[in-house]
Amino acid sequence: MEDSKSDFHISFFKPTTEYARKNRNMVIWLVCVWAVAIFGFQIALYILEKPTPEDSFLKYDATWSQVKSGEATVSEMQDFSYAALSVLGKVFIQPQHKTALDNALSWSVFQIADSSQQAMIMAEIVNFETLAANITDIRDEAYQQSKLKLIAMVSPILGLSETDVRTKILPLELVSASVNSLSDEDIVLIEEAMPLYLIHNQSVLTDTKFLGFPFHYFYTAVFLLILFVVLCLIYCVRTDKINTRLNIVD
Incomplete structure (x- = not known):
């Protein structure tokens, strides 16, 4: 069955x-x-x-050719530094781009500053780097004082107002080893980085x-x-x- x-x-x-x-x-x-x-x-x-540039990119685009040729005026160097700080203040930035922009910013500061300012700024950058390498707490008084001193010294040189948020990161981006020249490698990386971080599809x-x-x-x-x-x-x-x-x- x-x-x-x-x-x-x-x-x-x-x-x-x-x-x-x-x-x-x-x-x-x-x-x-x-x-x-x-x-x-x-x-x-x-x-x-459509690709829409930030104001910082417009400043960069208008000054970059003069900056990399070494023929930029003080105002043009300030505009370029403004644009570089705008990128450095972003949360996500590739390490190689950050290094190149740090180098360019430090070089720009020393291009604008006079000889007496250069000596004082260099001494304070070295001091800040030493403190930053050894502290265990960013609230360390000496570290904070050095940071504020660098802000006070460099902000006027770059034409930044006291209320400009870019001044807060300024001491962190200055490096003592890259103030004399802008390398070809840095130039290539900067030209790669600026449109990447400052042009957005909107x-x-x-x-x-x-x-x-x-x-x-x-x-x-x-x-x-x-x-x-x-x-x-x-x-x-x-x-x-x-x-x-x-x-x-x-």
Whole structure:
């Protein structure tokens, strides 16, 4: 006697019942809405974006040819230093770019300063480097005093105001070993770094503010989350209606 077997065949793409067909159609529709909301926005960002330089890049671009040729005026050297500090203040910067910009900044300071200033600045940079290498706590009084002294000495030379946030990192970026010249390697790295860190792809979707957020932040962090919850709610409500229509009782 042969065993009777029940053959259950369930396929999402080939539903065999009206309920399964309605459920499939609804799931496909909801997934399509979700996909368009995510990938459509990314495509729109890509289509609308255009490279937009920061003000610091414009300063760099206007002065760099004179700086690397050694023919820059004091004002041009200050603008270049401003741009270099703008990059050095960023959170993520590749080590080789940081080294090149540190060297260029230190060289720029000594190009602007007169001989008496150069001697005092060099002595304080060496002192600060020694303190920085030996401290265990950045609140160390001697370290902090040396840092403030360097800021006070170098900020006026670079034309930085006391309230400019760039002055806070200035002592950390000056190096005593690279004040006499700007190497060819540093020049190549600087030309690579400046557009990398100071030119950004922007569009109306990134520049528009909505509820205090850049619109693309709001869209990806808030709107898509709300949309996901709404789609889940729609699925639940529609499923209940389908069950009622087909007399299906859970």
